[in-house]
Amino acid sequence: MPGFARAYRAGRRAERAARKKPDDERLHELRKRTKDLWHAAQIVRPLAPKPMGKVVKRAHELADLLGDDHDLAVLLATARDRRAELADGELDRLQKEVGRRRKRLQRRALKRARRVYRRRPRRLAAQLSAGAT
Secondary structure, three states: OHHHHHHHHHHHHHHHHHHHOOOHHHHHHHHHHHHHHHHHHHHHHHHOHHHHHHHHHHHHHHHHHHHHHHHHHHHHHHHHHOHHHOOOOHHHHHHHHHHHHHHHHHHHHHHHHHHHOOOOHHHHHHHHHHHHO
């Protein structure tokens, strides 16, 4: 279970960094680390089905929220790169709408991340070990 613990610790670090400064790079890092946790939790789920089932579900939901946010960041960057192809005012409207949507997604994602990564790694590992016996 060291791989699971490593993935969880990395996710906690990424969550703290994203909470301090929720920029595109840190949110994307949190998404990658959450996907690592999601896959690791799927592997160890048979050892502790109930707690790991919750981790799998919550990590998947979090990764999806962060993925939607990342997709919007990429969309906006592409629109900015191609602003010459857009009609007057389109980029401004897109930035406004995408900004609103990203704000909601990030708020939900960071709230969910707090829940996913709230336990200390040792406590989570102890739960896993207890479920394995």
